[in-house]
Amino acid sequence: MVLDIRGLRTYFFTYDGVVKALDGVTFNIRRGETIGLVGETGCGKSVTAFSVTKLIPDPPGRIMDGTILFKGANLLWGLDKEAKFKTLKKGRVKVSRRFRRIRQGQARMTAVRGGGISMIFQEPTSAMNPIFSISDQISEALMLHRGEVVIDGLLQASAGRHGRGLAADGARRLRAERTTEAGLSSGRIEEALDQLFKVARQNDQDTLRAAAEHLGDVAGLASLGTQAFYAVRGSWADPESRRPEIERAFRRLNMSQLQRRYLQRERALRTLARELQAVYLREMRNGKAEPLARRRITLRTWALRLRTFYFGLWGVRGHVRKPIRKETFWHAVRLLEGVRIANPVQVARGYPHELSGGMLQRVMIAMALSSDPELLIADEPTTALDVTIQAQILELMKNLKERVGTAIMLITHDLGVIAEVADRVAVMYAGNIVEIAPVKDLYLRPLHPYAQGLLASIPRMDDPTKPLESIPGSVPNLIYPPSGCRFHPRCPHAMPICKEVRPPMTVEGEGHQVACYLYHGPVAKG
Template identity: 40%
Template sequence: MEDVLVVKNLKTQFFIYEGVVKALEDVSFSVGKGEVLGIVGETGCGKSVTAYSITRLIPDPPGRIVGGEVKLGNLDLMRNIKDEARFIQKKRIKIKHNYKVIRNNELFFNTIRGKYISMIFQEPMAALNPVYTVEDQIAETLLLHNRTRLLKIMKSASNHLSELERWKDGGDIDIFDDELGEEIDKIKKTARGAESIKFHQDLLIEGARGFSKKMQKYEEMLKKSIERDELEDRLLTDPNPATQQEIIKRLAKESKKINLIKMSKQMKRNKKDPLLIEARRESFSLLESVDIPNPRGVLKSYPHELSGGMLQRVTISIALANNPKVLIADEPTTALDVTVQAQILKLLRDLQDAIGTSIILITHDLGVIAETCNRVAVMYAGNIVEMAEVKELFRNPKHPYTIGLLQSIPRVDDPNKTLKTIPGNVPNLINPPQGCRFHPRCPFVFDRCRVEKPVSIEVSKGHTVECHLFSGKVNAE
């Protein structure tokens, strides 16, 4: 399987008054194309920090990625992480930031986030902006990253205006051989009821008219947008770091920043702008694809008017708006009830089948893992202690921590199971235990565990464990 995202020796630390919190210690994993990778672990084990590190959302200060590599295609996302700041080791550690590098990185990451890697957060209420409508917020990501597609559809629609009008009057329409054709095909397949099709038709025609009025302006815009897309794609495919650097500089220079306030006002005032009309239509069809009842009403509503399950659907539709290569779902169902959780997980799986995005699913619920993931990584205190195919992990857990975790969950289907417990607590990561970080709680602990940090050992194909118990055995064999 082709690897979409490769994480190597990722190391993130938090520099706080009490000391340095070693939140991630050499985390390495990879995500294949179309794969669902589950990351499971207890509170404070570094699941979310991993996700935030990959998307560079760690608040700095106090957090800092101090090393490692995250490769998306040929591009290393942690490329110039070392240039961002220097550490000055005196009595206490001091950090000297290089703001120019940070600003450039930030601009460059705006092209990655939302387009190539997107994220779903645990609290949908906190992830959405309370003062903008759902429509504004979905349209924002489309306008920021997907202009080319929107404009191409509009261009094609303005060329085929008469056919579209005939379609609206009840006639049939041929499927064209371009973006518009795909779109019409999708509308015919997914639209719910005549009213929804009519809404699509109206907006398409309205947008097409607007486009043909100011043809030149929008043609220009399209050309620029295509250029930019090509640049961005080259960034991921070009293996040469020097060219990458050059492209990033260029991107940063002409980086477009969309002002949500301005855009929202524009959308209300400038009803004829085809770009905005198309963004609205696209938002509508995204809401339809995530099974929201009454999507037209929801488009106009504010986050507080919707229930938790509905909000999570909205955030999913935002995350999937640009068909990202990797979707990171950080505890997407933890705040929801089981019946709603079942709805959301089904939705994620259906959408993944349709789009083929790779998903990193972060959760503490082993049940969710068992039902949705292909592969699982078990985390403990900033390390990935075990990684395997999901069936292999549940059938044949190797690491003492994984075994303890599996024995401590109550099962609905097995009421007589005696719950075993893992003694002790998660260690403090400012002064983590020497050697293996699990050794103070481990029932199989021996001398070597207390001094030497275990390395990852492959016990069977695709099943790796970080534990000294297995190193001896493998060597002996």
């Protein structure tokens, strides 16, 4: 089980009253599974997603109750200490927040996000920073989640495998080897480069890609291969003309002592950050605070920062960060390739306003996947897009699921989208899950009157004469939610008991549960 949500209650304390946006949401997501969350606008789908990632704006929002287990760690552990509630007259509530505790909670959540939850937002433009280039933003996400891999790669390539000689002067030596043919690895680089030029003349993308990757392997830095690939790709008539550019790129292996030391320091800081994350995760798993362990790691972090304060000085910072900047740029290009962007180098150099909505959404997916998440939450990822681009994005998500085995929580009000990619569907209404079932089961045999209404309101190609039905009324105001079954004012089958007591979730078949008095299966656990 990747995610297990039980009895989740999220409220918003507004001036008009308390909005009970989620009222006991319970469901789970298994490893590698795609679960679709459907319901009309205002049902609480986004609030569910934001609760899991703890991105509920606080104030006014607050998770009041419940457990969210992510791989066994309770994400809501310590939440009760973050605020105190006092009921005033006229049903108003006074909330006093304890900001130190809230900050701690946020730090814990950062640990979890790094460990495997990513989110794609409804509005790609609002999730990107307009003043930074695309590559900068992908790089930031990349360094946050996989900084170790990038730094290790750089350190190894600059020193380890080829001995100190090449590390000392990559490009110059590369040129020297051409005449003496003495060096082992440098000679091999030269060979791989010649092979690349030869292949480039044939103008065949696949073989060129293979040759470029071989060059990256030989050099010990995969990003050099990517860079060489894009350098020669466009100029198949005369690829040799790109040699100076590629040789310049090899200078990346040619780091100064200061740059190497900076990389080592960044590596050490990341190790400490991981240790801290491990403590946080352990706390959430065991339900026991370890303030001493936390403090010790924080102190070591500060000691290291203090010892190496000069890396932050103006003039030094730009120099020492250069290898990382170059390296992550090409990593970003690889990620953009992964989401089928045809001209990744231009896109990476560009800024958010230069891209279309579909393009930005792909960039967001690239960013969300840069950390190989175990759980991807996609909140209406295709709603703002054209139909053709929608299909491409869904295809992309399907591929990712197969390749990485990511579990996906896909939120949408479009049942067609769900039918295409989801394994199971959870139908939400006014802050509750009212029905949950395997996809086929729900489409063939919807049980809850609300689910039946939703299905009757989608156009059908097989029977175009069938009139479209819509559910009368609208989603209720959640400050004053209807009593009992929240759907009763709109339900064609409402009975007296529906107004009084909330229906329990009952089991109506293999993996099929529904909360409605029309059915009488055994009551579901949880």
